[in-house]
Amino acid sequence: MAEILGTSAGTITQGQRKVASVASARIPVQEVEKLINVSEDIAPLTVMLDKPGKTHIVRAPTYVHYETDELPIGLTLGAAGQGSGVTTLALAANGAKRVTVNTLLLAQRTGEELRVTAVNTSANTVDVDRGVGGTSAAALNANEVISIHSFAAPDGDTSPESVTSEPTVVTNATQIFRASFEMSRRLRGLETYASDEEDRVSRDALRHLNIMREQTFLFGPGISLTDPTITGGVFHWLSTNVTNQAGVALTESGFYTIVQNWFLRNRNRDKMVLFAGENLLKAMDGFGRDVLRYTPDTTVLGVKVKGYQTAFGTIMLKPHGLMTRLGGDDTAANKGAASWAIGLNMERVGRAQYGSEGALTLNKDIQENDRDGSKAEWISDEGLWLGNEKAHCLVTGIP
Numbered sequence: 001m002a003e004i005l006g007t008s009a010g011t012i013t014q015g016q017r018k019v020a021s022v023a024s025a026r027i028p029v030q031e032v033e034k035l036i037n038v039s040e041d042i043a044p045l046t047v048m049l050d051k052p053g054k055t056h057i058v059r060a061p062t063y064v065h066y067e068t069d070e071l072p073i074g075l076t077l078g079a080a081g082q083g084s085g086v087t088t089l090a091l092a093a094n095g096a097k098r099v100t101v102n103t104l105l106l107a108q109r110t111g112e113e114l115r116v117t118a119v120n121t122s123a124n125t126v127d128v129d130r131g132v133g134g135t136s137a138a139a140l141n142a143n144e145v146i147s148i149h150s151f152a153a154p155d156g157d158t159s160p161e162s163v164t165s166e167p168t169v170v171t172n173a174t175q176i177f178r179a180s181f182e183m184s185r186r187l188r189g190l191e192t193y194a195s196d197e198e199d200r201v202s203r204d205a206l207r208h209l210n211i212m213r214e215q216t217f218l219f220g221p222g223i224s225l226t227d228p229t230i231t232g233g234v235f236h237w238l239s240t241n242v243t244n245q246a247g248v249a250l251t252e253s254g255f256y257t258i259v260q261n262w263f264l265r266n267r268n269r270d271k272m273v274l275f276a277g278e279n280l281l282k283a284m285d286g287f288g289r290d291v292l293r294y295t296p297d298t299t300v301l302g303v304k305v306k307g308y309q310t311a312f313g314t315i316m317l318k319p320h321g322l323m324t325r326l327g328g329d330d331t332a333a334n335k336g337a338a339s340w341a342i343g344l345n346m347e348r349v350g351r352a353q354y355g356s357e358g359a360l361t362l363n364k365d366i367q368e369n370d371r372d373g374s375k376a377e378w379i380s381d382e383g384l385w386l387g388n389e390k391a392h393c394l395v396t397g398i399p
Contacts, residue, residue, distance in 0.1 A: 043322075045344070077142065078090035099163065103150075176228065217234065220236055280395070283398060294306055
């Protein structure tokens with residue numbers, strides 16, 4: 001498990017959980033490994049997040065984490081054009097915090113090199129020397145992106161000021177998931193309900209719970225910080241790399257644009273998993289039929305995936321059992337999530353677990369004292385942990 005983290009203010013009291021104490025009957029998930037990987041086809045993200053190293057322990061049902069953005073290699077200029085003689089550049093999006101005095105900038109469109117001589121983070125401007133290194137000063141366009149090229153310190157200078165990447169504080173909540181199953185005394189006595197058959201009923205309940213967890217982690221549209229708390233899913237948090245095809249056919253060129261923007265914010269690209277719906281899979285089968293792009297099956301966090309090669313890196317493609325039509329025919333009313341695809345960098349996704357009690361657990365023998373039979377339940381208290389929404393992508397409306 002990762003780290004224990006602080007919490008935000010909320011209306012839920014620490015330690016509050018509306019279930020009876022069943023500690024004597026709790027069976028940690030580690031002791032029932034044979035029941036765990038029952039949902040890889042229909043809840044692959046949940047199976048991945050149940051793997052070691054993906055859990056962050058939180059101390060209350062409401063929690064905060066920080067979305068950290070990797071430092072960019074470019075600066076975006078302000079909305080006004082800047083002539084060749086302008087030596088104070090207005091920047092966009094807190095760009096002044098990303099550079100220090102003696103940073104070298106390169107306008108790749110014109111070939112001009114600029115050296116930063118002063119930084120004003122309050123005004124979000126930098127003073128520069130134009131046309132350094134024998135290059136020629138040239139007008140810069142509005143909203144042009146110039147690269148943070150290098151750094152050239154004078155002899156005997158002191159160390160530069162620190163550059164910063166401002167984190168975004170995100171508040172989310174854990175959610176209590178429960179799925180129970182029971183058998184009467186007579187049914188348990190039947191041969192078909194003995195031993196392995198009881199495991200089957202338990203697996204069915206776990207599969208049902210994992211579908212609820214998966215749908216929440218991926219498609220959860222909102223959050224609630226009051227009891228009963230609801231965790232925000234990927235759909236709730238993503239806002240940057242979001243594409244709505246709106247029924248327009250997805251071309252190979254269009255797909256590559258989506259992939260390029262997705263990969264842009266990810267330096268570590270070993271676990272770029274694209275959970276694909278039916279319609280994306282059909283579209284991809286029509287891309288470059290004369291080019292072999294698929295690679296042999298491999299695994300990411302214990303889940304089988306297939307590689308798909310692009311110019312920007314290899315996507316780990318996972319057909320998703322919930323991104324299918326809801327009905328038998330392909331009508332608008334039955335499309336469901338078949339038109340969706342969600343790309344996640346699994347290095348930046350985890351699950352928040354409310355203390356040790358929030359672990360996925362099988363509670364056995366929780367029936368009432370006068371029940372003529374037995375009852376058990378799977379339960380967890382957890383939420384989504386999304387490291388940086390810019391590191392992921394969402395595509396909808398693929399016909």
